[in-house]
Amino acid sequence: MFAQFFGAYLLNKEAVTRDQLSEAIQKLSDARIKLGTLAMHQSLMTASEVDEVCFIQTREDKRFGEIAVSRGYLTDSQVDSLLKAQTPDYLLLGQNLVDIGALSNTDLERLMSEYQSETAIDDMSIENNDKSVELIHTFFKISGQHVNDETILYMNLLFNDLIRFVGSDFTPLAPVALEDYPIDFCVTQKVTGQMNIESRMDMGRDAAIQFASRYAKMDFSEFDEYVTASLEDFLNLHNGLFSVNMSNQASMELILEPPYEESGDLLMLPKNSFMLPVIFPFGTVSLILSFY
């Protein structure tokens, strides 16, 4: 989940534009990490050393590793271990942003370091659940939203479910506190019990068709009852999995109400509501959530 939140961090810092980020995200599936980006990430080379080796590569037909070793920036064994290293997604995203000219290697080195420092995560090469929770905590903190631990757990699962069932090519934008919201088309599900949740997903009809196609693994071409059912199923599945987690981890029993559609109204929301837009290449999905 580092890639999604690193993207959100870059937007928040106005280091890149939405279009640049979107272009870099779309290239993620085809991209392969470069040795220089990885060496910089592991603090084996500085950004200027990487730039120098890249410049030499334009004049000499040699591999990056060979030049770096000949210049004394890396040893042969360091090159070997870098070639075997696992590539974190957020690093690939950063590299893509350098490739399309949105960032320089120096910018990327600085922003990665600042991001790592703000999230207080030492090793970003390995992702796990605790680190995801920490990322989401930081994400809300940077956005000035104070949320409780259950909300963080809910959001952690929601982002993981988006990755698992819809796709990892998204960036969450900063959450905004809300009292009311003019809906376009949204699906809603309420959860009651030891905590109350109102969960909504609002999006345009074209985005809904694409979201549903990905979730249901079907090729929808028009906005129909299958599209609506797909969105409701996603919400129901996510809330169902959250209720299982809360039951197992906190002995908290939650009751799900059937999901339903809402459209064309001004929604009056309970206290502690926020809207969190999530940008996919096919459009923006607004998550409207209330915890009380």
Next chain:
Amino acid sequence: MGAEKLTILVCDDSILARKQLKDVIYATAPDAEIFDAANGQEAVDKYKELNPDVIFLDIVMPVKDGITAVKEISEYDEDAEIIIVSSTGTQTQLKNAIEAGARDFIQKPFSATQVEKVLRSRIQGE
């Protein structure tokens, strides 16, 4: 599956979930006659009308929830082969479903293999 034609009732308020489940069932039992219900009350009514061999039932549904429907179907037919298919697979829900009369539980998102395995075991006692 055996030569005898199976009658199966699929109950879920989501038209997509019903379609996905029916596709998997047809792949396992191509000659089965499959009927739909979109809420717990419809499931009870159609069960009494059709007396299906197996019923797949969601829990979270409008009008009448799945657990209440399981109780009513079990009272009508104590041998009913009821399979719950739900995303809310907590221990409590599982216990409630089994106590109400459900024979099996499939957690959503389900795989074709899971549905096939449960269907075969209910029909053939495998």
